[in-house]
Amino acid sequence: xxxxxxxxxxxxxxxxxxxxxxxxxxxxxxxxxxxxxxxxxxxxxxxxxxxxxxxxxxxxxxxxxx
Ligand code: SF4
Ligand code: SF4
Numbered sequence: 001x002x003x004x005x006x007x008x009x010x011x012x013x014x015x016x017x018x019x020x021x022x023x024x025x026x027x028x029x030x031x032x033x034x035x036x037x038x039x040x041x042x043x044x045x046x047x048x049x050x051x052x053x054x055x056x057x058x059x060x061x062x063x064x065x066x
Contacts, residue, residue: 002047004028004055008039012057015039022054
């Protein structure tokens with residue numbers, strides 16, 4: 001997992017907006033999701049992983065598949 005889509009898909013996103021700020025390519029936009037509050041929508045992800053590092057929930061979704 002290299003971007004925050006999985007965090008939003010699992011309803012862990014709190015809409016804080018950090019990932020939008022930290023994507024070095026500007027490819028994240030917060031828009032209202034299924035539940036009516038802002039979640040990240042991602043275009044042309046470059047798999048850099050910066051958004052995951054910026055997310056307060058990143059520890060829950062590390063790259064380690066243990
Ligand atoms: S380009 Fe990097 S920061 Fe932007 S969405 Fe993809 S993994 Fe996240
Ligand atoms: S950094 Fe995490 S909690 Fe904050 S908007 Fe992005 S996915 Fe949601």
